[in-house]
Amino acid sequence: xxxxxxxxxxxxxxxxxxxxxxxxxxxxxxxxxxxxxxxxxxxxxxxxxxxxxxxxxxxxxxxxxxxxxxxxxxxxxxxxxxxxxxxxxxxxxxxxxxxxxxxxxxxxxxxxxxxxxxxxxxxxxxxxxxxxxxxxxxxxxxxxxxxxxxxxxxxxxxxxxxxxxxxxxxxxxxxxxxxxxxxxxxxxxxxxxxxxxxxxxxxxxxxxxxxxxxxxxxxxxxxxxxxxxxxxxxxxxxxxxxxxxxxxxxxxxxxxxxxxxxxxxxxxxxxxxxxxxxxxxxxxxxxxxxxxxxxxxxxxxxxxxxxxxxxxxxxxxxxxxxxxxxxxxxxxxxxxxxxxxxxxxxxxxxxxxxxxxxxxxxxxxxxxxxxxxxxxxxxxxxxxxxxxxxxxxxxxxxxxxxxxxxxxxxxxxxxxxxxxxxxxxxxxxxxxxxxxxxxxxxxxxxxxxxxxxxxxxxxxxx
Amino acid sequence: xxxxxxxxxxxxxxxxxxxxxxxxxxxxxxxxxxxxxxxxxxxxxxxxxxxxxxxxxxxxxxxxxxxxxxxxxxxxxxxxxxxxxxxxxxxxxxxxxxxxxxxxxxxxxxxxxxxxxxxxxxxxxxxxxxxxxxxxxxxxxxxxxxxxxxxxxxxxxxxxxxxxxxxxxxxxxxxxxxxxxxxxxxxxxxxxxxxxxxxxxxxxxxxxxxxxxxxxxxxxxxxxxxxxxxxxxxxxxxxxxxxxxxxxxxxxxxxxxxxxxxxxxxxxxxxxxxxxxxxxxxxxxxxxxxxxxxxxxxxxxxxxxxxxxxxxxxxxxxxxxxxxxxxxxxxxxxxxxxxxxxxx
Numbered sequence: 080x081x082x083x084x085x086x087x088x089x090x091x092x093x094x095x096x097x098x099x100x101x102x103x104x105x106x107x108x109x110x111x112x113x114x115x116x117x118x119x120x121x122x123x124x125x126x127x128x129x130x131x132x133x134x135x136x137x138x139x140x141x142x143x144x145x146x147x148x149x150x151x152x153x154x155x156x157x158x159x160x161x162x163x164x165x166x167x168x169x170x171x172x173x174x175x176x177x178x179x180x181x182x183x184x185x186x187x188x189x190x191x192x193x194x195x196x197x198x199x200x201x202x203x204x205x206x207x208x209x210x211x212x213x214x215x216x217x218x219x220x221x222x223x224x225x226x227x228x229x230x231x232x233x234x235x236x237x238x239x240x241x242x243x244x245x246x247x248x249x250x251x252x253x254x255x256x257x258x259x260x261x262x263x264x265x266x267x268x269x270x271x272x273x274x275x276x277x278x279x280x281x282x283x284x285x286x287x288x289x290x291x292x293x294x295x296x297x298x299x300x301x302x303x304x305x306x307x308x309x310x311x312x313x314x315x316x317x318x319x320x321x322x323x324x325x326x327x328x329x330x331x332x333x334x335x336x337x338x339x340x341x342x343x344x345x346x347x348x349x350x351x352x353x354x355x356x357x358x359x360x361x362x363x364x365x366x367x368x369x370x371x372x373x374x375x376x377x378x379x380x381x382x383x384x385x386x387x388x389x390x391x392x393x394x395x396x397x398x399x400x401x402x403x404x405x406x407x408x409x410x411x412x413x414x415x416x417x418x419x420x421x422x423x424x425x426x427x428x429x430x431x432x433x434x435x436x437x438x439x440x441x442x443x444x445x446x447x448x449x450x451x452x453x454x455x456x457x458x459x460x461x462x463x464x465x466x467x468x469x470x471x472x473x474x475x476x477x478x479x480x481x482x483x484x485x486x487x488x489x490x491x492x493x494x495x496x497x498x499x500x501x502x503x504x505x506x507x508x509x510x511x512x513x514x515x516x517x518x519x520x521x522x523x524x525x526x527x528x529x530x531x532x533x534x535x536x537x538x539x540x541x
Numbered sequence: 542x543x544x545x546x547x548x549x550x551x552x553x554x555x556x557x558x559x560x561x562x563x564x565x566x567x568x569x570x571x572x573x574x575x576x577x578x579x580x581x582x583x584x585x586x587x588x589x590x591x592x593x594x595x596x597x598x599x600x601x602x603x604x605x606x607x608x609x610x611x612x613x614x615x616x617x618x619x620x621x622x623x624x625x626x627x628x629x630x631x632x633x634x635x636x637x638x639x640x641x642x643x644x645x646x647x648x649x650x651x652x653x654x655x656x657x658x659x660x661x662x663x664x665x666x667x668x669x670x671x672x673x674x675x676x677x678x679x680x681x682x683x684x685x686x687x688x689x690x691x692x693x694x695x696x697x698x699x700x701x702x703x704x705x706x707x708x709x710x711x712x713x714x715x716x717x718x719x720x721x722x723x724x725x726x727x728x729x730x731x732x733x734x735x736x737x738x739x740x741x742x743x744x745x746x747x748x749x750x751x752x753x754x755x756x757x758x759x760x761x762x763x764x765x766x767x768x769x770x771x772x773x774x775x776x777x778x779x780x781x782x783x784x785x786x787x788x789x790x791x792x793x794x795x796x797x798x799x800x801x802x803x804x805x806x807x808x809x810x811x812x813x814x815x816x817x818x819x820x821x822x823x824x825x826x827x828x829x830x831x832x833x834x835x836x837x838x839x840x841x842x843x844x845x846x847x848x849x850x851x852x853x854x855x856x857x858x859x860x861x862x863x864x865x866x867x868x869x870x871x872x873x874x875x876x877x878x879x880x881x882x883x884x885x
Binding site: 131166171194196503 | 603873
């Protein structure tokens with residue numbers, strides 16, 4: 080394998096692994112803000128306990144997120160030196176802003192959030208929780224701005240040629256508000272809210288199934304369900320807005336997302352399918368003219384197909400683009416159905432009576448994770464063969480001084496370290512969840528709730 | 542050429558990058574140093590206190606490295622590209638130990654088993670020491686110069702970075718951080734651990750003094766290009782003089798048990814060492830050992846003036862904010878460490 084494919088695998092691997100954690104931090108942060116806000120408002124110790132419990136889980140997630148996040152910043156320079164020189168003038172200010180406005184805010188206040196319970200007043204503590212959450216949301220802004228600039232570059236001019244070419248910034252705000260940044264930031268934020276809310280839903284469902292900490296579990300389930308339902312519904316709108324931008328600015332990506340080959344023909348929308356790259360056609364269950372309708376409001380409107388473009392200007396791994404996009408959408412739809420159904424049961428006062436539903440929620444923590452990963456895979460593989468759309472090819476963005484053997488070494492190193500890290504993470508997360516909320520005498524063995532639980536048919540499993 | 546306060550944007554951003562890395566060395570320096578000393582504490586409580594002394598702040602300290610990296614990338618993309626791709630293997634090792642250090646702090650307290658804690662203690666101590674050493678090695682290579690061709694590409698061998706001078710700078714950095722960390726810990730501890738640390742402050746100060754003395758001889762005798770600036774500008778001689786006095790003041794303040802002033806003195810020592818580095822390198826950022834024409838300077842490797850102007854605005858708004866909440870966090874956790882149910 081050559082340096083290019085190895086460097087791409089390494090970047091994809093390290094960033095995918097990293098991206099397990101930041102959405103959880105952002106989403107869990109939001110849930111914790113809601114919980115601690117309720118504590119401040121009501122003075123109910125239950126909410127304080129809840130915040131403390133999730134803070135411990137947050138610390139674990141945040142710690143790994145930070146540790147694995149620096150890797151990408153370094154990789155820009157180590158593996159993608161030509162890219163760094165090319166985009167530094169434009170991209171650098173977004174990255175510097177991320178560091179100074181976002182990372183410093185979140186990690187500064189993180190100390191107070193984790194260790195400041197007895198050092199500062201509840202209000203100052205709540206403020207710190209809020210700042211950590213805002214900081215993590217800000218960092219999403221700047222990194223998505225930088226990535227969006229690679230998708231839809233604006234506010235720059237090109238100087239020099241070949242290996243010495245570079246993009247020079249001409250308008251900072253045009254760079255920040257490039258055509259895709261706002262839609263994509265919102266899309267990413269909501270994806271993160273869903274990830275965090277589903278983690279809380281999963282943990283709560285686990286306790287409900289095990290008949291443990293019931294008051295705690297019921298209450299945190301409801302808080303998370305509200306956030307999950309609103310976010311899942313909002314994601315439909317945000318996702319569609321994001322796709323509209325792709326349709327307007329990245330026609331090759333749009334064509335790849337739906338496996339649309341024909342030149343300027345009405346485009347179908349697939350529920351699922353498979354791209355036959357040899358024959359240049361897509362097989363599957365489709366809504367004829369669906370993509371034309373979604374992008375132009377007309378089932379017969381022509382949409383540029385992959386055949387409109389030269390082969391070397393199209394994404395290479397068409398099936399990865401197509402499948403990951405469709406996985407994301409299917410999961411998104413399923414989460415809407417699941418959360419709305421749960422809300423309806425809540426309204427009917429029978430939410431916690433369905434044991435199978437709690438089982439579904441317990442495992443559903445994986446859904447937003449898969450959807451977030453799949454969405455990014457579609458976005459990034461769909462941008463290929465460009466690293467900066469229509470400006471710089473991925474194959475021309477590499478470090479000249481780095482050899483394939485060096486990348487093999489680092490790739491093996493990261494694989495070993497990350498497998499170990501992930502195993503430890505799951506082990507410790509599981510342990511923390513099993514351990515449950517501490518100093519919760521008042522919420523633990525509440526006899527009234529126990530008998531209630533027995534009445535509605537929960538049997539103790541362990 | 543755009544200027545501000547009589548300095549061009551390139552020089553100003555060089556100062557900002559230098560300032561951020563100095564901030565990083567002072568802040569993360571003490572927690573790395575505390576980590577490198579970790580295995581010298583024998584009792585479980587001592588180790589926990591030492592760990593919790595840096596607990597609320599180490600992550601914020603490390604962010605200064607991320608900001609410094611971002612500042613370098615943004616202002617001097619060519620330097621970022623050249624240095625990071627030149628030192629591929631050391632940077633990958635650096636990232637690995639950085640990850641191990643973060644998780645050992647986080648994971649250690651999660652299990653009671655002695656072998657679990659011992660394992661993370663070793664991991665934490667070795668990774669802290671390795672990070673300090675590797676930071677010094679990279680700095681040493683930048684001071685010495687690296688073989689860069691006309692396109693800014695590294696042409697040296699894989700193990701080039703482990704040359705004697707850079708190893709010497711690595712050891713000096715480790716000793717500096719160990720001294721700095723010991724002084725920090727002495728401020729945060731009580732009783733017998735405190736007593737033990739006062740001895741460690743003395744020993745690490747001796748270790749640092751020996752290292753810095755040998756490094757100075759090495760530089761003066763063998764690396765002439767690192768002495769030009771001060772040789773040609775006599776008034777700059779006050780910088781090494783001030784540094785020697787700052788080091789002397791550390792021992793004076795330790796003897797008086799004024800540890801806060803001792804910590805300030807060691808912070809000043811860190812700053813002055815990096816000021817000497819900056820003065821001797823400027824206007825170069827990376828020296829090419831192949832030809833002086835291939836040197837990356839603040840002028841031939843910088844981003845455009847427009848970009849630097851934006852960056853300076855970002856820094857002017859952001860840096861005071863960062864300083865404000867860094868101060869708030871340190872103030873919140875001032876005083877001796879007390880373990881509670883949320884501690885590591």
